[in-house]
Amino acid sequence: MNLDLKDKVVCITGASGGIGMAIATAFLAEGAVVCATYRQHQNKLDAFSKELSQAQKALLFTYHLDLHDSKSQATCISAICNDHTRIDILVNCAGSALEKPFLLLTPEEVQQQISTNFSQQALFTQQVAKVMLRQRKGSIVNISSLLGKRLGRGVAVYAAAKAAMDRLTQTLALEVGKKGIRVNSINPGLVATKMSKNVQANMPSEFLEMSPISRPGTPEEIANAVLFLASERASYITGVCLSVDGGLGI
Secondary structure (H helix, E strand, C coil): CCCCCCCCCCEEEECCHHHHHHHHHHHHCCCCCCEEEEECHHHHHHHHHHHHHHHCCCCCCEEEECCCCHHCCCHHHHHHHHHHCCCCCEEEEECCCCCCCCHHCCCHHHHHHHHHHHHHHHHHHHHHHHHHHHHHHEEEEEEEHHCCCCCCCHHHHHHHHHHHHHHHHHHHHHHHHHHCCEEEEECCEEECCCHHHHHHHCCCCCHCCCCCCCEEEEEEHHHHHHHHCCCHCCCCCCCCCEEECCCCCC
């Protein structure tokens, strides 16, 4: 299926992570212009770029973005718009999970999880959505989590933040749909990335047996879902929180 993503300008937050890099790879393969943001790990994106074809290298642009700094957010968005005149697609993939019993969390850890996984992404989305409003067109895809829908021990604040992201997805879809902007989210289950390695190591073997597919997902499988929702092939889909979890949430 041709997703008609060639020359679309795509901003990906958290692009230096496992899922973010897979999403960037998939968009580049479709001929999209990828604006990959990073906070600390530019070296990972530099190494990633070296593995690309010359044609794909010409489509990859990297931008520093500290989501916890409003000036950094504004500078990043301004730079992308100056370089490419528009932002067609936003993929919010930044985030971090802290596995720790709720009663043992420090106030700083609670604030960090909420800020990283919800509030700062919400504020960045607000600014990008204003760009899309001027364009009268755009697509936003948030990377949430199965834990936004399903209970799990030791991840209370992370799960709450992801549930908040799902509600933001649906509420924003209502607010901007008539302005030509679609907003959806992907709720991955367990995905084989560096961030999930500790979770997998401590997970009972029976856990994955609860899933009809009985294995972790891959970053590429998440990327495939993102590309579809971002594309015009999903033009009648908005406000959806799509589980990509191997059936684990059934």
